[in-house]
Amino acid sequence: xxxVQICISACEIDRQxxxxxxxxxxxxxxxxxxxxxxxxxAKYLGVKSSWTLTNLSIQKLLYIAHMVFLGENDGLPLISExxxxxxxxxxxxxxxxxxxxxxxxxxxxxFYFESNLDQNTPEGQTLARTVNxxxxxxxxELVSITHWKNGAWARHYTPGRxxxxxxxxxxxxxxxxxxxxxx
Numbered sequence: 605x606x607x608v609q610i611c612i613s614a615c616e617i618d619r620q621x622x623x624x625x626x627x628x629x630x631x632x633x634x635x636x637x638x639x640x641x642x643x644x645x646a647k648y649l650g651v652k653s654s655w656t657l658t659n660l661s662i663q664k665l666l667y668i669a670h671m672v673f674l675g676e677n678d679g680l681p682l683i684s685e686x687x688x689x690x691x692x693x694x695x696x697x698x699x700x701x702x703x704x705x706x707x708x709x710x711x712x713x714x715f716y717f718e719s720n721l722d723q724n725t726p727e728g729q730t731l732a733r734t735v736n737x738x739x740x741x742x743x744x745e746l747v748s749i750t751h752w753k754n755g756a757w758a759r760h761y762t763p764g765r766x767x768x769x770x771x772x773x774x775x776x777x778x779x780x781x782x783x784x785x786x787x
Contacts, residue, residue: 640727642666642685642696646703647715648728652735656710659703660692661739664746667694667775669734671756673727674772675779682727687770689760693750694770708743754781 646662649669657665666683673682687694703711721728738746750757756774 639681639684640721641718642683642699643702643715644718644721645669645683645727645731646696646699646711647713647718648721648731649735649739650711650713650715651720652732653739655712657739658708658743659700659706659711660708660743661741661746662703662711663695663700664693664743664750665734665738666696666699667750667757668738668746669731671775671779672734673730674776675783676730677726679772679776681772682730686772687756687775688766689757689762689768689770690766691761691763693747694757752778752782754778754785 645666649657649662649665667687670682670687674680683696685696685698687696702714706712721731723729723732752758755778756770759774760768760770762768
């Protein structure tokens, strides 16, 4: 199965904002694809980054991983929860509220009751690739990626308004648009 590798390009596109560039590679993913909880995915990102990620970074990495997973798995979602269009990009409210106490400091593990995710599953592999490539990026750069003018967040964002859900169909359409833009 062809899947994508997320790469960052500092192209002079979209007013010099970085964009996500995708390249087809074959990772030979096999096995069943199951939707996991957003908290389980957030825990996995935290563990893989040695708990150096802020709430904002976790939210953006969750979104990017979810978008990639949708695109690689015929529209099957990575997480069972939904994203909302907030001021700083896509947010999973359940995860936000669980780690908001850390402010702009790295989140600590408050996900102790969440089961550990097997890194050899398609879900674990997608999250691992995302954190490996993007976890060192500043949160502001991750926000720029998720604020793509042709993206799902931009279609649903209204300044100052929360509670506006971003449909998975639009997130999948963003994935496809990003692919076609770089072919």
